[in-house]
Amino acid sequence: xxxxxxxxxxxxxxYFVAAILxxxxxxxxxxxxxxxxxxxxxxxxxxxxTLVTFLYPGMDNYILMMVAIALGGVLxxxxxxxxxMTDMPQMIALYNGMGGGAAAAIAAVELFGGEDHxxxxxxxxxxxxxxxxxSFSGSMIAFAKLQGLMKSTVRFGGQQIFNLVLxxxxxxxxxxxxxxxxxxELIAIFFVLALVLGVTMTLPIxxxxxxxxxxxxxxxxxxxxxxxxFVLQNAAMIIAGTVVGAAGTLLTQLMAKAMNRSLGxxxxxxxGDTAAVASEVQGSMKAIEAADAGVMMAFANKVLIxxxxxxxxxxxxxxxxxxxxxxxxxxxxxKFAIHPVAGRMPGHMNVLLAEAGVxxxxxxxxxxxxxxxxxxxxxxxxxxxxxxxPVARTDPSSPIYGMPILNADKAKNVIVxxxxxxxxxxxxxxxxxxxxxxxxxxGDGQAMASELIQAVKSL
Amino acid sequence: xxxxxxxxxxxxxxxxVGHEVxxxxxxxxxxxxxxxxxxxxxxxxxxxxxxxxxxxxxxxMTIGFIGVFLAAGNAVxxxxxxxxxxxxxxxxxxxx
Numbered sequence: 205x206x207x208x209x210x211x212x213x214x215x216x217x218x219y220f221v222a223a224i225l226x227x228x229x230x231x232x233x234x235x236x237x238x239x240x241x242x243x244x245x246x247x248x249x250x251x252x253x254t255l256v257t258f259l260y261p262g263m264d265n266y267i268l269m270m271v272a273i274a275l276g277g278v279l280x281x282x283x284x285x286x287x288x289m290t291d292m293p294q295m296i297a298l299y300n301g302m303g304g305g306a307a308a309a310i311a312a313v314e315l316f317g318g319e320d321h322x323x324x325x326x327x328x329x330x331x332x333x334x335x336x337x338x339s340f341s342g343s344m345i346a347f348a349k350l351q352g353l354m355k356s357t358v359r360f361g362g363q364q365i366f367n368l369v370l371x372x373x374x375x376x377x378x379x380x381x382x383x384x385x386x387x388x389e390l391i392a393i394f395f396v397l398a399l400v401l402g403v404t405m406t407l408p409i410x411x412x413x414x415x416x417x418x419x420x421x422x423x424x425x426x427x428x429x430x431x432x433x434f435v436l437q438n439a440a441m442i443i444a445g446t447v448v449g450a451a452g453t454l455l456t457q458l459m460a461k462a463m464n465r466s467l468g469x470x471x472x473x474x475x476g477d478t479a480a481v482a483s484e485v486q487g488s489m490k491a492i493e494a495a496d497a498g499v500m501m502a503f504a505n506k507v508l509i510x511x512x513x514x515x516x517x518x519x520x521x522x523x524x525x526x527x528x529x530x531x532x533x534x535x536x537x538x539k540f541a542i543h544p545v546a547g548r549m550p551g552h553m554n555v556l557l558a559e560a561g562v563x564x565x566x567x568x569x570x571x572x573x574x575x576x577x578x579x580x581x582x583x584x585x586x587x588x589x590x591x592x593x594p595v596a597r598t599d600p601s602s603p604i605y606g607m608p609i610l611n612a613d614k615a616k617n618v619i620v621x622x623x624x625x626x627x628x629x630x631x632x633x634x635x636x637x638x639x640x641x642x643x644x645x646x647g648d649g650q651a652m653a654s655e656l657i658q659a660v661k662s663l
Numbered sequence: 664x665x666x667x668x669x670x671x672x673x674x675x676x677x678x679x680v681g682h683e684v685x686x687x688x689x690x691x692x693x694x695x696x697x698x699x700x701x702x703x704x705x706x707x708x709x710x711x712x713x714x715x716x717x718x719x720x721x722x723x724m725t726i727g728f729i730g731v732f733l734a735a736g737n738a739v740x741x742x743x744x745x746x747x748x749x750x751x752x753x754x755x756x757x758x759x
Contacts (some may be wrong), residue, residue, distance in 0.1 A: 263716025307732025
């Protein structure tokens with residue numbers, strides 16, 4: 205074996221090992237007990253693959269390469285270490301968009317390079333570039349929205365037709381590029397159109413749908429990476445990209461299903477636009493003071509806590525866990541009930557509660573806990589709205605009809621911590637707030653949790 | 664050469680692996696797992712390095728540089744946030 209072919213062998217063997225480590229790492233991440241080790245295994249795979257790539261034959265520009273790696277790596281390291289747990293969704297969107305952008309950049313280099321890759325690889329290069337570019341600009345919009353840098357939804361007349369025409373134009377250009385291999389101008393226009401498409405696709409989508417959208421772009425980036433992997437004949441990219449593409453697609457479907465909506469519905473219709481007139485809710489909202497609510501919980505046998513996005517906004521997770529702990533010390537059976545789409549990402553609430561130190565074995569998801577609401581003395585709803593709205597069970601005319609919800613309305617008493625009297629994100633009145641056994645505790649989540657702690661402690 | 668049916672087989676098997684791996688994941692790990700898979704497609708870094716390494720015109724080098732920069736951000740950022748999230752997952756039996 206001469207030197208060139210043994211280097212080649214080393215590279216391929218390292219990529220093979222990296223692929224195994226990625227899959228093993230993801231596998232370990234699927235259980236809370238082994239999850240912490242999973243990311244380390246996957247990280248080892250990434251390190252091996254990256255280092256060995258420096259040996260790749262026929263390469264140049266090493267200085268530029270190392271500067272780019274150092275720059276991107278340091279910026280991401282610092283931002284990743286600093287970001288607050290509540291801002292995790294937009295950070296993941298940002299890093300994911302960067303991956304999509306990188307896939308598009310690979311496609312651009314290959315296409316501008318003007319080499320004839322043949323029909324199959326030409327199609328894969330162009331498709332990967334298109335998907336990567338859409339994922340890049342779409343994820344950046346998702347980031348900007350969640351970070352509060354822009355108004356949450358932008359809609360204009362004929363938006364969907366505009367998007368369809370844009371998609372069609374991009375695909376026609378893609379076909380021309382594959383078949384005719386035109387000059388750089390057309391290729392540049394193709395990438396600009398793809399980037400604009402990502403922006404206009406994401407603009408009309410509201411904040412509550414962002415979990416589904418970020419997950420979708422995560423899957424798309426995976427697919428784009430796999431396609432560019434075929435073009436570059438890189439097995440590690442093909443396998444890792446495809447695994448992420450498939451896993452991300454499944455995760456996206458699970459999330460859309462939890463919201464009782466199809467993916468097409470999330471992407472192509474503004475929430476609430478179709479059925480704006482929800483039925484009138486009977487009754488009135490009854491307020492309660494923190495002191496009385498504290499007494500109610502302190503003398504309960506079982507308290508179920510239902511957190512939602514409002515808890516994340518108020519950064520109230522530490523106070524909520526403190527409250528739960530003093531209740532547990534008093535002998536109250538306290539459990540957390542989490543809806544799959546509460547927050548801005550699947551499992552968002554779990555991450556926040558974990559940050560506050562809540563052990564994962566007192567946290568239950570909707571399927572595990574729903575039967576227990578009937579035996580609960582108090583359901584404490586903090587910052588959650590649509591996911592506890594009983595009209596999803598009772599009112600076929602409601603846009604959220606059929607969505608699986610947490611049955612907080614079955615509890616003997618319901619305490620809702622809420623900023624004001626307005627309707628939720630979807631604009632639908634929440635029938636739970638008007639029930640006889642429901643009391644509203646108006647105020648900021650963190651401040652109210654502190655007052656509840658004081659109330660319980662003073663008993 | 665990875666092409667034709669070999670490529671299709673790799674694609675098909677990897678897709679099933681991805682589906683299976685995430686199919687049994689409990690809801691509480693959805694965000695870290697999404698973040699973890701986000702890290703895994705950071706492997707695009709090796710492709711971006713090869714693309715930059717082969718680039719010879721100024722335009723190709725510029726785009727290649729941006730590609731490596733973005734990919735490095737994806738890989739490093741994805742690792743850091745995933746590790747931070749998973750570090751917090753502890754059961755009540757473990758000492759904190």
